[in-house]
Amino acid sequence: MLGKNRKKQRALLPLLTFSLLTAFTTLAANEPALKYSLDDKALTWGPCPAFIPKGCEIAVLHGDPGQENADIFFKVPADFAIPHHWHTSPERMVLVSGKMKVTYDDQKTETLNVGDYAYGPAKRPHVAYCEKGAPCVLFIAFENPVDAFEVMKKHP
Numbered sequence: 001m002l003g004k005n006r007k008k009q010r011a012l013l014p015l016l017t018f019s020l021l022t023a024f025t026t027l028a029a030n031e032p033a034l035k036y037s038l039d040d041k042a043l044t045w046g047p048c049p050a051f052i053p054k055g056c057e058i059a060v061l062h063g064d065p066g067q068e069n070a071d072i073f074f075k076v077p078a079d080f081a082i083p084h085h086w087h088t089s090p091e092r093m094v095l096v097s098g099k100m101k102v103t104y105d106d107q108k109t110e111t112l113n114v115g116d117y118a119y120g121p122a123k124r125p126h127v128a129y130c131e132k133g134a135p136c137v138l139f140i141a142f143e144n145p146v147d148a149f150e151v152m153k154k155h156p
Contacts, residue, residue: 072142
C-alpha cells in the first residue's frame with residue numbers, strides 16, 4: 001500500500017510544481033509595466049543618506065527600497081563629490097545623464113558616460129564624482145534592500 005502512495009506522490013509532484021509556477025507567473029503578469037523619464041512629474045525625489053552632502057536626491061522607480069530588487073534614480077548636481085561608502089547589495093548601474101568618475105577601492109578610476117553600464121560588487125567601498133557640466137543621474141538596480149554606509153576615515 002505504501003508503494004502505491006509513493007507512486008501517486010511522484011506522479012503528482014510535477015503537476016504540483018507546474019501549478020505553483022503557473023500561479024507565480026500569473027501574479028507577475030498582473031503587475032503593470034512602468035516607464036519613467038528623468039523629468040517625470042510622477043517621480044518623488046527624496047534625500048540621500050545624511051553623510052552625502054546636500055543636493056543629492058533619490059527617486060524610487062520600482063519596488064520597495066526596504067525590500068529586495070528595488071530600482072532607483074540617484075541624482076547629484078554637477079561638480080559634486082560622493083563620499084567614500086559601500087552597500088550591502090551589488091549595484092547594477094546605467095548613467096542616464098552627466099559624466100561621472102567612479103573609483104572602487106584597489107581599482108582604477110572608471111569614467112561613466114551617458115549610456116554606460118557599471119557593476120559594483122556588494123560591500124566594495126567606493127567614491128564618485130559628477131563632473132562639471134550637467135547633473136548626474138544614475139539608474140541603480142539593487143538586489144538587496146537599498147542602503148549606503150559611510151567609510152569612516154582612520155585617524156593616526
